[in-house]
Amino acid sequence: MKPLSRNKRRIYLFGLVLLFLICLPIALFFASGYSFRHGFGFIRTGGIFVSVPYAGAVVSVNGEEVGTSGLVKRGFYIDNLAPSSYEVRVTRDGSRPWNKTLVVEENLVSDTRALLVPLEIQPMLLAFGAEASSTKIISRSLYNLYSLAFDVPAATSTRGTFGESIFVEHGDVFVRLSDEGALPSSNFCGRPSYCAEEIPIENGRQASVAAAFFGGGVVYATKEGGIFLKEADIRPTPVVVPVYQKAGSLFRVIDGRLIVKDGNKLYEIEGL
């Protein structure tokens, strides 16, 4: 048996080189977002990336189901989208549906993170030494700690973990980038190529007194309406849900828990 002949080797080599040269531009074009559309030729496309930090949520784009999140699968990348606006919807049993309008631009990906708020938000009355079905019993020292937290005035600005800060100014709440030079994350951008410097959380008629990052959004309290949770995203339509609707109520985030003070009573908000 003779060694592989030079001619055969040349055929393999040139064949593969030819295939490589044909496939390479296709791969590079695809990777850059180019796509062939019948009647339009090659067009530049963009994409959407939806991060869903919950299992069992159904993701759809423009009414078309894309997939369901699981324990491992928490991100959905939808590519090959012509530049336009797209309605993203994420639904899950027991949660309020989440909708977002995303603008897709050429060669860019609009990313977003779904915020699913439970249908029922339960304020649990905090107590020590008493027993009742609607009361959460905690230790006296913890109760005192929570009470003392309300003696200190709420901060007018709070720094988040993603380079963003909350500012409470003249009764309004804004989220701004902490570092001026830093590129904004996508929630600041109405479209991928255009980003705002701040996200208004509450700048209407009500007067906000405190705000903090919590539960994937911003919790703020107004003098008139009580406590709310709002998604920090400039794109329509940000989630806004009432957390504790009673004028004059206050809140603090203590050790990752949302504690509400209403008169002399303390509540812990569960479910967020």
Next chain:
Amino acid sequence: MPHPRLRFSMQQTVPHWYLHIGRASELSGRDRIIYRLFEMLPGFLSVGTLLLFVALSFTRPDWAAYLTIVFSMYWLFRTIYLSIHLRYNFKRMRHNMALDWNARLKDLKHEEVVHLVIFPFYNEAYDVVAESVRGLIRAAWDTKRICVVLSAEARAGEEQRKIAERVKEEFGGKFLDFQVVAHPEGVPGEIIGKGSNISYAAEEARIRILDPRKLPYERVLVSALDIDTVVYPQYFACLTWHFLTAENPSRSSFQPVPLYNNNIWQAPMLSRVMAYSSSFWQMIQQERPEKLATFSSHAVPFQQLYEAGYWQRNVVSEDSRIFWNLFARYDGNYTVIPMAYPVSMDANAAPTFFGTAKNIYRQHRRWTYGAENIAYILFTFMKNPRIPFGKKFRAAFVQIEGFWSLVTHPLVLFAVGWLPLLVGGKGFNATVLSYNLPLVAKVFLTASLFGLVVCAAIGMQLVPERPREYGRWRSTQLLFQWALVPVTMVIFTSIPGLDAQMRLLFGRYLGFWVTPKIART
């Protein structure tokens, strides 16, 4: 003053004064600077490529991402191309193993051909040495046409000398001649290693065997076999046939396929993967003879060996260097003929996992230190105008590209190629390219896995019969072991390769490291 035993060969190589240069420090003036720059070249290219990737990942992550896609696609096509060669060589090797090479020799004048087998050894046990010599006796070849030189290292002490004498006493009478020699310690101009040992042994064989028996040098074929090499039955017949039918036998070396089957069932998974990976690379090269240099156990006509001054005594990679010595000595008119016939050696294994990993790393660093040949090749090409430019260019390109890709490709594909995603910044991370990079690269890399399927299928057919003490699970492991390849490629190929090239770059020259051989049970 050279050792007396070295004088003979220096006389042979005076017109080619550069033939046995080991490193830049042996030269002076302009030549020294040039050689040093050549030594630095492989490290410079590899580090340069990796640094370029890192720099691009920060400054132009889109370019780096495109390059990663190009690399991953190139990897796929290269895998296909190499797999074709591997599969073909496997078929050819199996065919050659089934042939009766003695029958093929009937019409050829082979009676005058004598085989000189050199076994260098250092601290191996009696069992290892004896089994290799028994392999020669078991071969389907008249042992009265085989001379054996068992070349111990004097520095190994009396114990090794005794092992050699015992082997000679037991088996020596079966051969035409059997000599035990002890390579002296501390000869000026030598480094400790296989090259200095077998060069000494070859000259001793000339003085003690060839000249007294008046054996014509041009009819003596020297097989320089590692001490753990056990030849397959038809090795000598196959080698003789290739020698006698070669287009230009006096300008040819002969390369068998090194299989690491001696202890493959005892060796741990990591060791097996590395052993077969090395064998498969040699099998691929067998079908690409223009890229083939001698490696590990190989055969050379004595006349040419003598004229080239034997193996270099001052380099680590004497096995591949001897080819380049001969290539330069005969002005580019020298080739390696692939035999597509195996010899069996020991897979690199130690009693513990970490011991094995350490040994494999060091062994592969030694092998990839073959990059030291690049400086030698470029320098001799510069000094020898009689080698045609086309041959110089091809040889230099193949060697430089080979050592560059060995180090850079796995590191790019499995490490630095993904840097743009980490350091490319928010601007890059918002692009379609950033999202598509892992998707596209994954497609090509996943498709490349079919190469592993080819490896697994061939590996299963090359492995010797499973010993009774091992169950079916051991056989199953032989299939699944290939999943380790992406890791072993980086840790035991790229990184030791980079380590070796860095040593050349900074002049921290590597010494020879003897792979420990464990007595076979």
